[in-house]
Amino acid sequence: EAGVTQFPSHSVIEKGQTVTLRCDPISGHDNLYWYRRVMGKEIKFLLHFVKESKQDESGMPNNRFLAERTGGTYSTLKVQPAELEDSGVYFCASSQDCAGFATLQDQPQHFGDGTRLSIL
Amino acid sequence: AQSVTQLDSQVPVFEEAPVELRCNYSSSVSVYLFWYVQYPNQGLQLLLKYLSGSTLVKGINGFEAEFNKSQTSFHLRKPSVHISDTAEYFCAVRYFTNFGNEKLTFGTGTRLTIIP
Numbered sequence: 467e468a469g470v471t472q473f474p475s476h477s478v479i480e481k482g483q484t485v486t487l488r489c490d491p492i493s494g495h496d497n498l499y500w501y502r503r504v505m506g507k508e509i510k511f512l513l514h515f516v517k518e519s520k521q522d523e524s525g526m527p528n529n530r531f532l533a534e535r536t537g538g539t540y541s542t543l544k545v546q547p548a549e550l551e552d553s554g555v556y557f558c559a560s561s562q563d564c565a566g567f568a569t570l571q572d573q574p575q576h577f578g579d580g581t582r583l584s585i586l
Numbered sequence: 587a588q589s590v591t592q593l594d595s596q597v598p599v600f601e602e603a604p605v606e607l608r609c610n611y612s613s614s615v616s617v618y619l620f621w622y623v624q625y626p627n628q629g630l631q632l633l634l635k636y637l638s639g640s641t642l643v644k645g646i647n648g649f650e651a652e653f654n655k656s657q658t659s660f661h662l663r664k665p666s667v668h669i670s671d672t673a674e675y676f677c678a679v680r681y682f683t684n685f686g687n688e689k690l691t692f693g694t695g696t697r698l699t700i701i702p
Contacts, residue, residue, distance in 0.1 A: 509692040522687045557630060575690060579629035
């Protein structure tokens with residue numbers, strides 16, 4: 467079974483440019499999450515998709531960040547325009563959906579290798 | 587609000603020695619706890635998880651962790667480490683906001699370095 471894949475693995479862009487990160491979840495996983503780790507700090511939640519719907523986007527830092535999951539398969543995270551403080555590692559994770567709340571807890575989140583974003 | 591504290595940012599340990607990586611959490615509701623590991627140039631891999639039941643949970647690569655509700659801790663241990671255990675370790679709490687809304691809150695990570 468293929469794991470969560472993220473592309474690109476590393477991106478270097480100049481301040482003011484646009485960058486799009488892509489995440490392909492594990493096949494059949496309805497839940498898709500984006501996280502970010504700024505250097506030296508904790509990994510922070512950005513948002514959560516269930517299929518194509520944004521379930522929770524409370525962690526998105528500002529309106530320069532746009533996440534989409536058209537068709538409920540892969541997801542993209544676009545940063546436009548990029549600022550210096552956007553540098554960090556962006557992780558994507560996915561998990562299976564469950565029929566009921568009681569069993570949701572049993573489904574761990576599986577992470578990709580991350581995209582290292584460097585803004586110059 | 588939930589938070590996770592990993593007190594040690596770096597832990598050097600001699601090969602074949604025991605190790606304990608500390609994790610404390612704060613939460614006003616039931617918690618589900620996880621340890622993830624990130625090997626060099628790789629993504630996050632689930633090491634072990636505590637959902638309910640026995641407070642001692644065993645994970646991959648010989649690691650185990652003990653959930654202590656009274657001390658709000660979930661320390662990770664291994665009796666004898668190997669060079670291959672060199673990695674960064676993250677403690678995380680799974681937080682359910684309401685039905686269908688859930689996310690992980692992570693600690694800042696502990697970088698474990700094994701000394702030959």
